[in-house]
Amino acid sequence: xxxxxxxxxxxxxxxxxxxxxxxxxxxxxxxxxxxxxxxxxxxxxxxxxxxxxxxxxxxxxxxxxxxxxxxxxxxxxxxxxxxxxxxxxxxxxxxxxxxxxxxxxxxxxxxxxxxxxxxxxxxxxxxxxxxxxxxxxxxxxxxxxxxxxxxxxxxxxxxxxxxxxxxxxxxxxxxxxxxxxxxxxxxxxxxxxxxxxxxxxxxxxxxxxxxxxxxxxxxxxxxxxxxxxxxxxxxxxxxxxxxxxxxxxxxxxxxxxxxxxxxxxxxxxxx
Numbered sequence: 001x002x003x004x005x006x007x008x009x010x011x012x013x014x015x016x017x018x019x020x021x022x023x024x025x026x027x028x029x030x031x032x033x034x035x036x037x038x039x040x041x042x043x044x045x046x047x048x049x050x051x052x053x054x055x056x057x058x059x060x061x062x063x064x065x066x067x068x069x070x071x072x073x074x075x076x077x078x079x080x081x082x083x084x085x086x087x088x089x090x091x092x093x094x095x096x097x098x099x100x101x102x103x104x105x106x107x108x109x110x111x112x113x114x115x116x117x118x119x120x121x122x123x124x125x126x127x128x129x130x131x132x133x134x135x136x137x138x139x140x141x142x143x144x145x146x147x148x149x150x151x152x153x154x155x156x157x158x159x160x161x162x163x164x165x166x167x168x169x170x171x172x173x174x175x176x177x178x179x180x181x182x183x184x185x186x187x188x189x190x191x192x193x194x195x196x197x198x199x200x201x202x203x204x205x206x207x208x209x210x211x212x213x214x215x216x217x218x219x220x221x222x223x224x225x226x227x228x229x230x231x232x233x234x235x236x237x238x239x240x241x242x243x244x245x246x247x248x249x250x251x252x253x254x255x256x257x258x259x260x261x262x263x264x265x266x267x268x269x270x271x
Contacts, residue, residue, distance in 0.1 A: 014077040020062035024175070027250055028142050029058055031257045032168045036149030038264040039161055043153070046099070050152035053092035054145045060085035061117065068124045096152050105157035109148050116141030132191070135176045143168040163211035164260075167220060170199040171256055174223035175249055178230045182238050182245065189231060196227060215263035219256050226252045 020026075033051055037043055063078035063085070070078075097106050116137050123134040146168050150161045177192035199220060207217040226248065230237045237245070 014080050016077065018059075018063040018066070018078065018081045020059055022062075023246065024249060025058060025142055027253050028139065028172050029054060029145050031253050032143045032165075032172075033145040033149045034257055035164055035168060035260045035264070036146035036161065037153065038261040039146070039164055040150045040153040041264070041266055046096070047149060047153045049092055050096060050149055053089050053096065054148060056085045057089035057093075057113070058142070060089055061120070064117075064121070065124050065129075068121055071125075100151065100155050103151065103155055103157070105147070105151045108157075109144050109151065113141050113144060132176060132180075136173055139173045139176070140165075140169045143172060159209075159211045163206040163209075164216070166206065167203060167212065167216065167260075170202060171220055171223045172253075174199070174227055178227055178237070179245075181230065181234065192227060196224060200224070213263050216260055219259040219263070222252050222256045222259065 033054060037047055040047070060082050063082040067075055067078040067082065093106075093110060097110075100106050119137045120129065120134060120141075123129045123131065128134055143165055146165050147157060147161050150164075151157050174192075174196065177195050181189065181192070203212065203217050203220045206212040207214060
């Protein structure tokens with residue numbers, strides 16, 4: 001998040017929109033959503049509307065976080081744009097709920113997002129927003145874009161889509177542990193190794209349960225290769241420009257999407 005200023009410059013006027021600077025979350029949200037759409041094996045206008053809902057829901061979080069950071073003062077600009085973004089997202093969410101009123105899946109997804117938002121708000125209030133726990137909760141919430149896209153398009157939720165959400169969450173959460181190495185040069189790699197070991201165990205279990213196809217499950221290997229590369233080139237990674245780190249994460253994410261999409265889309269859409 002960017003630092004909050006109290007400047008009287010025109011950019012701080014209430015009518016200037018707030019835009020989240022978290023570019024990595026844009027990538028995560030988009031990739032997760034596309035994997036859900038690939039699992040649905042179709043794209044409808046409802047899918048597009050759901051993507052708009054997810055985008056504005058994410059944008060609504062940014063001014064709310066900035067307002068929480070203010071602690072003892074109210075900023076109309078943050079409240080106005082949180083209301084606008086949240087109103088758009090909420091309106092679409094309610095319409096989707098009306099369209100899929102016979103499914104329990106959407107209320108479950110909305111409830112999980114709400115819980116994650118509360119956890120994030122409390123963490124911001126106590127200056128713990130960068131803790132591993134809060135980032136895991138946040139990443140898992142963003143990756144709910146995958147089942148959201150699927151349910152909004154198809155109308156039901158399957159075990160394979162739940163597994164797809166877990167796969168997305170584990171893949172993107174890998175970055176939490178690699179970025180920690182960059183911020184704290186003396187940080188131990190143990191937590192990262194433990195996380196990736198657990199992630200492998202979870203994905204192998206999902207594959208054995210036939211919730212994930214072998215090729216889909218293998219997409220986790222991208223994060224393992226990336227983490228291995230980072231450990232091999234730790235000095236370069238810790239001292240490189242942030243743009244290079246962002247490029248590494250983006251390329252890995254696109255490769256992950258390619259593998260997952262090819263494993264889920266029907267043959268006539270992949271030739």
